[in-house]
Amino acid sequence: MSVEPGGILPSQKARVVDSLQRLLGRDHVLYQPEDLMLYEYDGLSTHGTPDAVVFPLSTEDVVEIVRLAARERIPIVARGAGTGLSGGAVAAVGGIVVGFSRMNKILAIDLENQRARVQPGVVNADLSLAVAAEGYYYAPDPSSQKACTLGGNVAENSGGPHTLAYGVTTNHVLGLEVVLPDASVVHTGGSCWDRPGYDLTGLMVGSEGTLGIVTEITVRLCRKPEMVQTLLAVFDSVADATRTVAAITARGITPSALEMMDGFTLRAVEEATHAGYPMDSAAVLLIEVEGIEEAATEDAAQIEAVCGENLAREVRRARTSAERELLWRGRKNAFGALGRISPSYYVQDGVIPRTRLPEMMEFIASMESKYGLRIGNIFHAGDGNLHPLLMYDSRNPEQSRRVVQAAGEIITRCVELGGSITGEHGVGLEKNELMPVLFSENDLAMMRTIKSVFNPDGMLNPGKVLPTGKMCGELRVSAGAGGPGDERR
Template identity: 55%
Template structure:
């Protein structure tokens, strides 16, 4: 049976009990029985992440050391099984979904901070360390880890590396790639490499930069050396309240046009404000058309001046009110609201389909008008919360996946928005990755030749395409659907009804 390779391997494995048992017992030998999940019912909780796609893996392993990861990867090679790395499962593009089954390697138990070197402003951590924990551990010494995805209290550094995650503060501090100095990477062959020199600098080709953002298709990082950033002397947060999304988006261009780069510059529309306020009671006005959340940081005197300048620009562009957070607690409350915005949308509808398109800042007003028009066309509400400063939109189409008529309209709406972004000179994903969800959309952006070069680069690292297969690149059609049906039939015998 093992003669059948490639696409059908998962199915073969899942259909052959003795092979499956063999795999599980060997995985257990590597990590111990309590670190392997193999019963179909228990695998259900690894069929999802924070996006909409779902697929059951054949097995899940929770290793604790690099050596264990190496052995798991080698085993997967022997069994011809796909390997999918997963952190906390907060991804928004389906990156951690085992779309072809196989083994999911969960890094949540690899969660130790290995060393902190304040003199050289760097820390080495295991991939399962939570993003915000790193800041929590280094704050007392005057440092923080700058990239701050909204899920930073949950998401892992390893996941951030895979997705090259952004966040509100990436406007001035840069995205994950600007903060990764070195990676210990287990390659799809099971070999272990470091992507930088011992000093964390690149000598020769920039392997670190190549691997960051490769969405788990180049290997799995088992140690990550990150840059620590000194905390600014002063931080101020402003909340500017506007009657319309139009006014707020014009203000964004005006602020950046005035030569000011705020630490963060975020926009939320009225619908979002309502959801956030219901969840956090942080002072977001539910009757506003849109708000801008502006963080300014730096030296105390400079920040004061920036606060005045930004407040004036906001008022000149129609802000009815500009509030300044008066304490650290008020700042934290405003940020908690912003960062919980996505989850808060659960108060408005059972599901959201989040888009991650980017447009040049000056195109924001017309893009948001287009989003509004799409919302009318598909007859579904769209809530906007996004990194306005760098033109990274997050329109969220609110729908109910139980209602099949909703789904077609949701997908159509998402597609139209992304098409528009690309037409306006933007891209289909700013920070969430391409993953499964946007692998068809990436073709809007690149020619076949462009994609072929990328695929060749991937194949250098991942020649058998066992690592996180079917991600990033437009899918090949055909046998997948047949396979799904056969796997479903087998699972049904176990009492699991794949639907």
């Protein structure tokens, strides 16, 4: 029986802080309230105050921290850059937050074998940058890639716009070094494919720091394509845009990215980034195809034709890499751009089969009128991964409550259409009580069993992923001050 642990007892704190300081040095242990405040949040607004935040430099440091925490029965929460959107890095019940900002070295790059070995604190984009000159990159590209860390990506199994063709984090991670809650170190997978035995690497990726603490990651590097064609298709109706998505797939084309933004969102983005998006359109698709020159140009031509058949008003092609960059900058900064026009917003993350996009858009529109809310839509349309952004003012508790209700209905609808409650943001603190919407009691019992094998006392990242039973089928986001996605964070 696992116990839901609490944080540090007041009588323990001085002793624990002292031990941590002796282990890591005074500069690498935070424990004063004003320092801890910075680590109360991640990209979700629900907060939790840790008792201490520590910054190890090595796997050995992590082992010692885990050993200390186990002895003192204190929960541990691993944290990368804190950009996660489901509360995965929040110390829900206090305890020690292990920050990986000092474990940020690229340990080895081996291009002939298409591999890199990194520490978990390496920033996603920095890895691609390190191998760019040689024509390689690391494929998963979450929108926060300039800040988020690979350790956090592994914990959340992060995606990104280009995962449509290349897969999410789990498809690019081959091996891990992991510190388990009993302070033992295990190595899963390796740098070669197909190591015999259960795929513990695959199980660990996406486990949100509840099964172990990852201290080293071996990833696959991909070769940059010869040519990339970026297209912007402009539509006068949302329905035409969503129909185009399925039509592209039906034509046998797999774009490397297929993103959609509705008119409301793209106007906010255009005002913020001047990416050249048409201010008067109802929706745009941002589509990318790549490969050898012949493949990219053929696919681009076919996509132009499909867009035309589905009543696109205009299809533009980026002519230079600068134009391409600009189109993507708009997309990747979209969340921030919406922050300019609404005091708060709440980003949802749901998945549906891509052919159900047209009816899902109608449903989301009906939620706008039912709850009197403005909802911006920005999707990884190609893989049916929706990110509706619900605009509100977190100072208004009534509005906050309506946002949570509308978001809950949207997520439930995703599941009804054969989809999932999260495509890439993770379950974390936000959706663990929603897990029974997707999984049966038998399914969840198996997940609990898995957790009990790795984390029998529940000391690693307590209160995440699995339902606690304290709430029933609800999203957990703070209403009121500092509400969901509050931009003041």
